[in-house]
Amino acid sequence: MKLSEAPPARRRPLLAGTALLAASALLFAPQVAFAAETPYAPPAAINAIESGLLEPGFEAEFAAQFDQDAAYEHVRQLAVEIGPRATGTVGEQAAADYVQSVLEEYGYDITFENFPVTAPRYGIATSDRELPGGPIWQFRAATNGAITGADAPITASVIDVGAGDLTGVDVTGEIVLANYPANAAARNALIVEIAAAGAAGIILTPTTPNGATQNVGTLTTAQSIPVVSGGTVHGERIRTLLAEAPLTLTLHTAYDQLPGLSIIGTRPATGEDAANAPIVYVTSHIDSVVGSPGANDDASGVGVMLEIARIASLYPLDTEIRIAGWGGEESGLLGSRFHANSLTAADIERIIGVWQMDMVGTPHTTEDRPWTFWGHSYNGVTNAVLEQAAGTSEALGFGPLDIGRMTGSDHQPFGERGIPAAVFSWMYWAPPSTFGLEPDYHRPSDTMANVSAEKLGVAGQIVGASAFSAAANDLKVTVLDEHGAPAVGVQVAMQCAGDESWRDAGITDDSGIVTTLAPSLNCSVAAVAENGASGLVADVAVSGDTEVTLNLVVDTTAPTIAMTVDPAAAASGWHLTSPVTVTVEASDDRDVAPAVAARSAAGGTQLTVEYRIGDGEWQPYVGPFEITDEGEHTIEVRASDTAGNTTTESLVVKIDTVAPEVTAVVDPSDSTTILVDASDATSGVQRIEMRFDDGEWTVLEGTLSIPAEAKKVTFRAVDVAGNVGAEVTVDLADDSAGGGTVIGTDPVGSAALSVPVPPASPATSGDLARTGADGSPILGLIAAMAAIVAGAALYAHRRGSAE
Numbered sequence: 001m002k003l004s005e006a007p008p009a010r011r012r013p014l015l016a017g018t019a020l021l022a023a024s025a026l027l028f029a030p031q032v033a034f035a036a037e038t039p040y041a042p043p044a045a046i047n048a049i050e051s052g053l054l055e056p057g058f059e060a061e062f063a064a065q066f067d068q069d070a071a072y073e074h075v076r077q078l079a080v081e082i083g084p085r086a087t088g089t090v091g092e093q094a095a096a097d098y099v100q101s102v103l104e105e106y107g108y109d110i111t112f113e114n115f116p117v118t119a120p121r122y123g124i125a126t127s128d129r130e131l132p133g134g135p136i137w138q139f140r141a142a143t144n145g146a147i148t149g150a151d152a153p154i155t156a157s158v159i160d161v162g163a164g165d166l167t168g169v170d171v172t173g174e175i176v177l178a179n180y181p182a183n184a185a186a187r188n189a190l191i192v193e194i195a196a197a198g199a200a201g202i203i204l205t206p207t208t209p210n211g212a213t214q215n216v217g218t219l220t221t222a223q224s225i226p227v228v229s230g231g232t233v234h235g236e237r238i239r240t241l242l243a244e245a246p247l248t249l250t251l252h253t254a255y256d257q258l259p260g261l262s263i264i265g266t267r268p269a270t271g272e273d274a275a276n277a278p279i280v281y282v283t284s285h286i287d288s289v290v291g292s293p294g295a296n297d298d299a300s301g302v303g304v305m306l307e308i309a310r311i312a313s314l315y316p317l318d319t320e321i322r323i324a325g326w327g328g329e330e331s332g333l334l335g336s337r338f339h340a341n342s343l344t345a346a347d348i349e350r351i352i353g354v355w356q357m358d359m360v361g362t363p364h365t366t367e368d369r370p371w372t373f374w375g376h377s378y379n380g381v382t383n384a385v386l387e388q389a390a391g392t393s394e395a396l397g398f399g400p401l402d403i404g405r406m407t408g409s410d411h412q413p414f415g416e417r418g419i420p421a422a423v424f425s426w427m428y429w430a431p432p433s434t435f436g437l438e439p440d441y442h443r444p445s446d447t448m449a450n451v452s453a454e455k456l457g458v459a460g461q462i463v464g465a466s467a468f469s470a471a472a473n474d475l476k477v478t479v480l481d482e483h484g485a486p487a488v489g490v491q492v493a494m495q496c497a498g499d500e501s502w503r504d505a506g507i508t509d510d511s512g513i514v515t516t517l518a519p520s521l522n523c524s525v526a527a528v529a530e531n532g533a534s535g536l537v538a539d540v541a542v543s544g545d546t547e548v549t550l551n552l553v554v555d556t557t558a559p560t561i562a563m564t565v566d567p568a569a570a571a572s573g574w575h576l577t578s579p580v581t582v583t584v585e586a587s588d589d590r591d592v593a594p595a596v597a598a599r600s601a602a603g604g605t606q607l608t609v610e611y612r613i614g615d616g617e618w619q620p621y622v623g624p625f626e627i628t629d630e631g632e633h634t635i636e637v638r639a640s641d642t643a644g645n646t647t648t649e650s651l652v653v654k655i656d657t658v659a660p661e662v663t664a665v666v667d668p669s670d671s672t673t674i675l676v677d678a679s680d681a682t683s684g685v686q687r688i689e690m691r692f693d694d695g696e697w698t699v700l701e702g703t704l705s706i707p708a709e710a711k712k713v714t715f716r717a718v719d720v721a722g723n724v725g726a727e728v729t730v731d732l733a734d735d736s737a738g739g740g741t742v743i744g745t746d747p748v749g750s751a752a753l754s755v756p757v758p759p760a761s762p763a764t765s766g767d768l769a770r771t772g773a774d775g776s777p778i779l780g781l782i783a784a785m786a787a788i789v790a791g792a793a794l795y796a797h798r799r800g801s802a803e
Contacts, residue, residue, distance in 0.1 A: 039535075039536075039553045039555075039589065040534045040535065040536060040553055040555060040589070041493075041526035041527065041528055041534035041535060041536045042524075042526065042536060044501075044502060045493050045495065045502045045526035045528070045534075045536070046526075046528050046534055046642065048493055048501065048502040049491045049493050049502070049526070049527075049528045050528060053501075054491075054493055054501075054502055054503055054504040055499070055501045055502065055503040055504065056503060056504060057494075057503055057504045057505060057506070057516055057517060058315075058468070058469075058472060058503070058516075058517045058518060058519065059392060059395065059396075059465050059468065059469045059472075059517055060395070060396065060465070060504075061503070062311055062315075062464060062465045062468045062469075063392075063396050063461035063462075063464065063465040065311045065314075066307060066308070066311065066457060066460040066461050066464055067307060068307075068453045068454065068456045068457030068460065069453055070307050070310070071303040071304050071306070071307040071453070071456045071457070071460055072303060072361075072451065072453040072456055073303075074102070074299075074302060074303035074306045074307065075295060075299045075300050075302070075303035075361065075448070075451050075456070076448055077098055078095055078098065078286075078294070078295075078299035078302055078303070079293040079294060079295035079299045079446075079447060079448055079451075080135070080293070080447075080448060082094045082095055082098065083135075083136045083138065083293055084122075084136075084138040084288050084289075084290065084291060084292055084293055084294065085286060085287050085288045085294060086119075086120050086122065086138075086287060086288060086289065086290045086330070087117050087119070087260045087261075087287045087327050087328040087329075087330065087331050087334065087335075088117040088118070088119030088120065088256060088257065088258050088259065088260055088328075088331075089119060089120065089122065089254070089256045089258060090254075090256050090258070091138075091287075091288075092258070092260070092261055092286060092287050092327050093258060093261060095286040095287070095302070095325070096112065096261050096262075096263040096286060096325065096327070099263050099265070099286060099302065099306065099325045100263055100265075102306050102309070103263075103265035103306070103309060103323060104265075106265075106267075106309055106310050106313040107267065107313050108265030108266060108267050108309065108313070108323060109265065109266045109267075109268070110263065110264070110265055110266075111263075111264050111266070112261060112262065112263055112264075113261070113262040113263075113264065113335065113338060113339060113342075114259040114260065114261055115259060115260040115262070115327075115328060115334055115335060115338040116259060116260065116334075117259060117260035117327075117328050117331055117334055118331070119255065119256055119257045119258060120140065120141075120255075120290050121140070121141040121142070121143055121147065121253065121254070121255045122138055122139060122140060122141050122228075122253065122254055122255075122290050122291075123138065123139040123140070123141045123226055123228035123251055123252065123253045123254075124136050124137070124138055124139075124150070124251070124252055124253075124254065125137045125138075125139070125203075125249045125250065125251045126249070126250045127247065127248060127249050127250065128248065129241060129245075129247065129248075131237070131241075132237045132240070132241075133233070133237065133293065133444060133445065133447045137230070137234060137237075137444070138213075138290060138291050138292075138444075139203065139213065139228035139229055139230045139234070139290075139291060140213055140214065140215045140216060140228060140229050140230075140290050140291060141216070141226065141227065141228050141253040141254075141255075142191075142216045142217065142218065142219050142223065142227040142228070142229075143217060143218045143219075144218055144219050144222040144223070145202075145216075145219065145222070145223045145225065145226055145227035145228075145253065146223065146224050146225050146226050146227075146253060147226075147253045147254065147255050148226060148251075148252045148253050148254075149252060149253075149254060150252050150254060152252065153250045153251055153252035154175070154200050154201050154225075154226065154250070154251050154252070155248060155249070155250040155251075156173055156174050156175045156200045156201065156248065156249070156251075157174050157175065157246055157247065157248050158174065158175045158176075158177055158203075158238060158242065158246075158247045158248070158249055159171055159174045159175070159176055159177065160177045160178075160238070160239060160242055161176055161177065161178050161194070162178065162179060163178070163179050164178050164179065164181075164190045164193070164194070166193060166194070166197055169197075171194060171197045171198060171199045172197070172198035172199070173198065173199075173200050174199055174200060175199070175200055175201040175202070175203060175249055175251060176194050176199045176201070176202050176203070177203050177205065177235065177238050177239075178190060178194065178202065178203070178204055179204070179205065179206070179207050179235070180204040180205055180206040180207075180211075180214050180216075180229055181204075182206075185220075187204070187216070188219055188220040188221065190204075191204075191216075191219060191221075191223065191227055192221050192223075195223050195224075195225055195227075199225060200225060201225050201226040201227070201228075201251050202223075202225065202226070202227045202228070203228055203229070203230060203234070203235075203238070203251075204216060204227075204228070204229045204230070205229070205230045205231065205232060205234045205235030205236075205238075206231065206232050206235070207232060207235065208232060209232065210232055210233070210439055210443060210445070211231055211232035212231050212291075212442055212443055213229065213230055213231040213234075213289070213290060213291025213292065213442075213443075213444060214229040214230070214231070215229065216228065216229040226251055226252070226253045228251070228253065230291060230444065231291055231443055231444040231445075233443060233444045233445045234291075234444055260327045260328040260331070260334050260335055260338075261286075261327045261335070262286075262324065262325060262326045262327045262328075262335035262336075262338070262339060263286070263324070263325045263327075264322055264323070264324045264325075264339070265309065265322070265323040265324075266320065266321070266322050266323075267309075267312065267313060267317075267320065267321040267322075267323075268320055269317060269318050269319055269320045270316045270317060270318055270520045271318055271520065271543065274320065276350065277318060277319055277320045277350070278318070278319045278320065278350055278351070278352050278471070279319065279320045279321075279322055279347075279350045279351045279352060280319055280320070280321055280322070280351075280352050280353065280355070280467050280470055280471040281322045281324060281351070281353070281354040281355065281356075281414075281421075282305055282308050282309070282312075282321070282322070282323055282324075282355045282357075282463070282464070282467050283305065283322075283323070283324040283325070283326060283336070283354060283355065283356045283357070283410060284298050284301030284302045284304070284305045284324075284325060284326070284356065284357045284358065284410075285298045285301065285302075285325065285326045285327070285328075285329035285330070285335070285336075285358065285409075285410055286298075286302055286325040286326065286327055287326075287327050287328060287329055287330050287331075287335075288330065288446075289330045289442050291444050292442060292443060292444055292446045293444070293446055293447050293448075294446055295361070295446050295447050295448050295449075295450050295451045296359050296360075296361050296362045296438065296440065296441075296446055296450045296451055297358065297359045297441060297442065297446055298329070298357070298358050298359060299451075300357070300359060300360045300361030300362075300451055300456060300459075301356075301357035301358050301359065301360055302325055303361070303456060304357055304360055304361075304456055304459050304460040304463065304464070305323060305325070305357060306323075307460055307464070308323075308460060308463065308464035308467065308468075309321075309323040311464060311468070312464075312467075312468060312471070315468070315472070315519040316519050316520045316521060317471050317472060317519055317520055318473060318520045318543060318544055319352065319470075319471035319472075320350075321471060324336075324339070326339070326410045329358075329409065329410050333408075333409070333410055333412060333413055335410070336356075336410035336411075336412075336413045336414070337413040339413075340413035340414050340416070340417050340419070341413070341417075343417065343419075348417060348418065348419055351414075351419050351420075352384070352420070352470050352471070353383070353384055353385035353388070353419065353420035353421060353422075353467075353470060354385065354411055354414045354419060354420070354421035354422070355385060355389070355422065355424070355463050355466070355467045356409060356410045356411040356421065356422065356423040356424070357423070357424050357425075357459060357463055358409045358410070358423050358424070358425050359425045359426065359427070359437070359438075359441070360424060360425060360426060360455065360456060360459035360460075360463075361426070361450070361451040361452055361453075361455050361456045361459070362426050362438040362440075362450055362451070362452065362455065363450070363451070363452035363454075363455060364426075364438035364439065364440075364450070365428075366428075369428040369430075369436050370428065371426050371427060371428050371436070371438075372402050372426070372427075372428070373393075373398070373401065373402065373424065373425075373426055373458060373459065373462065374401075374402045374403070374404055374406075374424065374425055374426070374427055374429060375389050375390070375401050375402070375403050375404075375422045375423070375424050376403070376404050376405055376406035376409075376411070376422060376423050376424075376425070377403075377405060377406075377411070377415060377421070377422055378405070378406070378407050378411055378412040378415035378416065378421070379405060379415060380404065380405030382403060383415075383420040383421070383422065384420040384470075385420045385421060385422040385466075385470075386401070386403050386422045388466045388467075388469060388470050389401055389422065389424070389462055389463065389466040390403065391466070392462055392465050392466035392469060393462045393466075396461055396462065396465060398458060398461075398462060401462070402429070404429055406423060406425075409423040409425075410423070411423040424459060424462070424463050426455055426459070438450060469517055472517040472518060472519055473517065473518050473519070473520065473542050473543070473544055473545055473546060474515050474516075474517065474545040474546070475494070475505075475515065475516050475517065475518045475523065475525070475540070475542055475545075475546050475547075475548070476513060476514075476515045476545070476546070476547040476548070477492055477505065477508075477513065477514050477515070477516070477525050477527075477537075477547075477548055477549075477550055478511075478512055478513050478547070478548070478549045478550070479492065479508050479512045479513075479514070479527050479535070479549075479550045479552065480512060480549065480550070480551050480552065481512075481529065481533060481552050482533050482551075482552050482553060482554045484551075485512075486508070486510070486511050486512025486513075487508055487512045487527070487529055487552055488508055488509070488510055488511075488512055489507055489508060490507065490508045490512070490527050490528070490529050490552075491504075491506075491507055491527065491528060492505040492506055492507070492508065492514050492516070492525060492526070492527045492550075493505055493525070493526050493527070494516060494518065494523050494524070494525050494526075495523065495524050495526075496518060496519070496521040496522065496523035496524075496542075497521045497522050497523070498521070502526065505525065508527075518542045518546075519542070520542060520543055521542055522539050522540065522541055522542070523539075523540050523542050524536060524537065524538045524539060524540065525537045525540060525548060525550055526550075527550055527552060529552055531554065532554065532555065532642060532643045532644075533552035533553060533554045533555075534552060534553065534555075535550045535551050535552040535553055536550070537549070537550045554643070555589070555641060555642075555643035555645065556643070556645065557588070557589050557645060558641070558645035558646060558647045559586050559587060559588040559607050559639040559640070559641050559645065559646075559647050560586065560587050560588070560639075560647060561584065561585070561586050561609075561637050561638075561639050561647055561648075561649040562584075562585045562586075563582060563583065563584050563585075563635070563637060563649065563651045564582075564583045564585075565580050565581065565582055565583075565651070565653060566580070566581045566583070567580070569654070570721065570722050571722070572683075572720060572721050572722045573654060574654045574655070574656050574683055574720065574721030574722065575653065575654060575655045575656070575657075575721075576656065576657055576721060576722060576723060577657055578627075578628050578629075578630075578655050578657050579626035579627060579628040580626065580627045580628075580653050580655060581624050581625070581626050582624060582625055582626070582627060582635060582651070582653065583624040584609060584611065584621050584624075584637050586607050586609045586621075586637075586639040586647075587607075588607050588639075588641045588645075607639050607640065607641055608620075608639065608640040608641075609621040609637065609638075609639045610637070610638055610639075611625070611635060611636065611637045611638075612635075612636050613627070613633055613634070613635055614633060614634055618638075621637065627653050627655065628655075629655065630655050630656060630657065630658065630681070630682045631654070631655065631656075631682055632652060632653075632654045633652065633653045633654070633655070634650055634651075634652050635650065635651045635652070635653060636648060636649070636650045637649050637650070637651075654683070654721070655682075656680075656682040656683040656719060656720075656721035656723060657723070658680075658681060658682060658723065659680075659717075659719065659723035659724060659725040659726070660678055660679060660680035660685050660717035660718065660719040660723065660725040661678065661679050661680070661717065661725055661726075662676065662677070662678040662688060662715050662716055662717040662725050662726070662727075662728050663675075663676070663677045663678075663728060664676045664677075664713075664715045664728045664729075664730050665730075666730070674713070674730050676688065676700070676715055678715075678717035678725070679717075680717070680719040680720075680723075682719070682721065683719045683720035683721040683723075684719060684720050685717050685718075685719055685720075686718050686719055686720045687699050687700075687717070687718050688700045688715060688716070688717050688718075689715070689716050689717075689718065690713060690714065690715050690716075691713070691714050692706070692707055692710040692712070692713055692714075693710055693711055693712060697716075700715070706732070710732050711731070711732055711733055712729050712730065712731050712732055712733075713729070713730050713732060714727050714728065714729040714730075715727065715728050715729075715730075716728070
């Protein structure tokens with residue numbers, strides 16, 4: 001970067017919310033999308049909006065993905081592994097190769113541009129000792145000193161002669177370190193003297209505080225040994241090493257005479273008209289001054305640029321992205337000017353803007369001269385790029401972006417051609433024209449110690465997110481309330497293809513409008529008002545700047561409830577086995593029913609579904625539940641949606657698993673009478689059945705004649721539920737003792753209490769033993785047996801010898 005005097009700094013008023021783009025440069029004709037609407041916002045969107053758990057919008061998401069450590073590693077690769085990268089040298093070529101390898105990994109198409117430069121002569125020193133600021137040191141080489149080439153270096157010990165007094169010093173075959181005389185005649189005389197003394201090479205360094213790498217230039221007397229000059233820090237480093245131990249350096253000089261080199265990675269726009277799509281440039285310069293590793297100037301810009309390129313490659317965009325590493329910046333903006341001048345009028349018409357980064361990593365600051373992050377146009381006129389960056393800086397919470405004027409960096413050639421362009425840097429600048437750059441600017445000390453990962457991160461977020469925002473599409477959402485009026489102050493959410501959650505799309509203004517950003521994706525847009533009204537526009541194909549209208553709908557439809565039982569009840573309506581499983585299904589035209597397995601995973605607003613058994617407490621329904629107790633159970637279920645609509649349904653589950661009990665005994669006071677009693681603890685006795693011998697079962701009711709040939713009578717009870725009790729048999733055979741035998745068993749597993757109803761008393765004793773027309777005994781039922789009671793008594797005449 002080269003600096004020129006600048007006018008007073010100007011701050012642009014901040015943009016509200018997400019940065020807006022200048023209409024003249026950053027907006028393209030909107031396309032109106034028509035999407036099928038469903039009545040309500042989906043539950044997950046409602047939940048995200050009402051809980052405030054929306055994911056960030058795309059601009060904030062882009063910024064959050066910036067990995068400052070990855071950017072720092074790119075800087076290290078350039079400043080340490082490659083080192084100085086002067087234009088027209090193998091260093092610049094190596095930097096372009098590195099950028100190429102990274103951009104190709106991210107899927108960019110690569111082109112190179114060569115341009116004429118005046119290549120420098122330089123020297124490279126290495127050592128088997130660790131070199132501070134190394135691993136290599138670069139110097140300027142005399143134009144008419146020896147050019148050894150990398151294949152024929154000299155290796156020798158270093159002797160420090162300070163101001164150049166060679167008295168009593170043998171420099172034969174050594175590399176001589178001497179102070180750099182400011183006077184050209186004195187400098188040339190010293191070089192001649194050292195060379196004549198038999199030195200193998202000469203290194204001259206200034207002693208002025210923090211002096212830059214000097215240019216020894218053309219010597220008055222050509223030399224056959226390498227003659228190089230460095231910066232103050234070079235001399236200080238060598239003398240520090242010499243104070244610790246002897247130092248041997250391997251030194252070669254080179255004159256590569258390569259053309260200048262820029263690299264451009266292009267990510268084409270999506271869509272059929274990609275060849276005519278808008279273009280966003282994100283750029284930096286890959287070269288450095290001779291003698292400097294150029295960590296901050298401008299490996300820092302390249303590192304941030306490459307990380308921005310990575311993130312941008314993750315999004316489908318209707319805008320073409322160009323990632324450019326310009327060569328020859330330090331020699332007069334050669335690479336960027338070559339490219340800018342090659343642009344046609346049609347090309348320029350397509351360009352949204354150029355985001356150039358130059359020195360975006362320095363940690364330097366002082367209390368009286370605090371370093372802040374600046375954006376500059378070349379002419380001091382705020383343009384669309386600066387407006388976009390200023391809005392992004394504010395939206396991301398970094399505060400106002402300092403905006404001013406600066407020339408001498410690669411934004412200038414584009415600005416001169418009428419293209420919105422800005423350069424971004426950490427620096428100090430005080431009106432009217434005081435520049436402040438870090439002390440290591442253009443110095444051999446511009447090493448990794450001059451780079452802060454944190455500062456790279458801030459720069460990357462502001463520059464990257466603002467450039468992305470300019471490249472993304474504007475999605476304009478108009479929200480209308482249930483009456484068709486603009487819905488003001490309504491939160492809007494968006495979910496695009498690939499999103500697992502809903503993201504923040506902003507809050508509607510006084511016109512019911514919010515504008516958000518989206519890549520070229522299908523996106524659904526949802527909104528929820530304070531009164532619970534919600535709406536959805538589903539699957540909007542965002543292509544170019546897109547507009548949609550979202551209508552809010554108030555939910556007045558109550559949920560529906562369905563209950564099922566397993567197993568099904570018998571024909572009687574009673575369940576003869578236990579347990580009985582009850583399953584509830586609730587549904588709503590908007591909210592999600594709380595399915596058991598997916599309750600927590602479903603996300604979104606859910607129906608509130610509760611149940612209670614009898615007069616018990618209401619409890620949340622979380623899945624099928626069981627009823628095990630005997631008897632009748634009234635189950636109530638209620639479901640409420642988020643709009644407050646409630647439905648209540650009830651179901652009666654009746655369980656009777658215990659069969660009724662029947663007893664048939666001979667009346668102790670009358671051996672000709674059988675007492676029959678039946679009971680059931682739950683559903684009640686439905687009927688008593690009897691049969692003679694092995695005959696057909698009949699319902700015991702009315703008066704029955706006992707067949708003369710009958711040997712036994714058997715009884716059983718059936719309850720209302722349908723359970724059939726155990727059989728009880730009474731022997732009707734002659735018994736001279738007058739006794740009888742009751743044969744039967746209690747129902748297996750019965751635990752119910754019998755609550756018998758006392759039998760009705762007979763009208764006369766004669767009714768108990770009457771003889772039919774044929775003289776046969778009669779079995780009489782005195783108690784009426786219609787749909788029978790819980791207990792009964794049968795008085796039966798027994799055949800006996802006394803008759």
